Amino acid sequence: MRTVYLNGQFIAENDAKISIFDRGFMFADGIYEVTAVLGGKLVDAEPHLARLRRSLAELALVLPLDDDALLAVHRQLIARNALCEGLVYMQVSRGAADRDFLYPPADTPLTVALFTQDKAVLDSPLAKRGMNIIGLPDMRWGRSDIKTTQLLYACMTKEQAKARGADDAWLVKDGWVTEGTSNNAFIITRDGAVVTRELSRALLPGITRGALLALVQEHGLQLDERAFTLEEVKNAAEAFVTSSTSFIYPVVTLNGQPIGDGTPGPLTQRLRRLYIDHALAGSV
Structure with missing residues (x-):
């Protein structure tokens, strides 16, 4: 069973739970990134993080984790899942709030989720x-x-x-x-x-x-x-x-x-x- 990351915790995928009021679920109010992994290492990590920051800014989302912290999460997930070749998927939504088209208060905690996926990237x-x-x-x-x-x-x-x-x-x-x-x-x-x-x-x-x-x-x-x-x-x-x-x-x-x-x-x-x-x- 995979280990995933959800809001600051590394947990078993079956234990990962997100609110039904999450705006990513209700409005697709969120962004994502997918980074390839070869030999247990991240490919083009720096530009992926730069694009992540740009997408966050376009949606007026402020992620409390800096790039070093995000890299650390990616690497821990790769290690915990013994991923040699495949992908790391990251998603950030505006978090859980009562359904309203207007954005919730700015201090609403974002939902941050990451998981790994085995895939034969080279021999396809x-x-x-x-x-x-x-x-x-x-x-x-x-x-x-x-x-x-x-x-x-x-x-x-x-x-x-x-x-x-x-x-x-x-x-x-x-x-x-x-x-x-x-x-x-x-x-x-x-x-x-x-x-x-x-x-x-x-x-x-x-x-x-x-x-x-x-x-x-x-x-x-x-x-x-x-x-x-x-x-x-x-x-x-x-x-x-x-x-x-x-x-x-x-x-x-x-x-x-x-x-x-x-x-x-x-x-x-x-x-x-x-x-x-x-x-x-x-x-x-």
């Missing part, structure tokens, strides 16, 4: 065979740059993708791809340029995305941060996604049509290796 079947995706309308709220727990539409679109025999969906608004349901979207043009949408309120500033962009530039590859269409995806040489739970997965079909030759492309595979090297070297 999707990394080998590539993902099949479909295009679906992006009907989310206008602040997709905040990592909130408001993920219902992502669940709905993943279910639609599964029902159509696909692995995931890329979301489209005003004719442009914004991102995947839980990942950032990339294409590689036939002249070798790596293309991904520039950051805005329309998409999440992915931690893996940011690290990969630095690697692309470090290795002298062409980078274009711009929006692209589904038609461009169909005509691309390669495509892939980035996220903390997948690192880099190739995308091999869109709406049933092959991208490139319909297999994981060589540059995508090279970028995955580069990112894994980065993750292993920089984990803490």
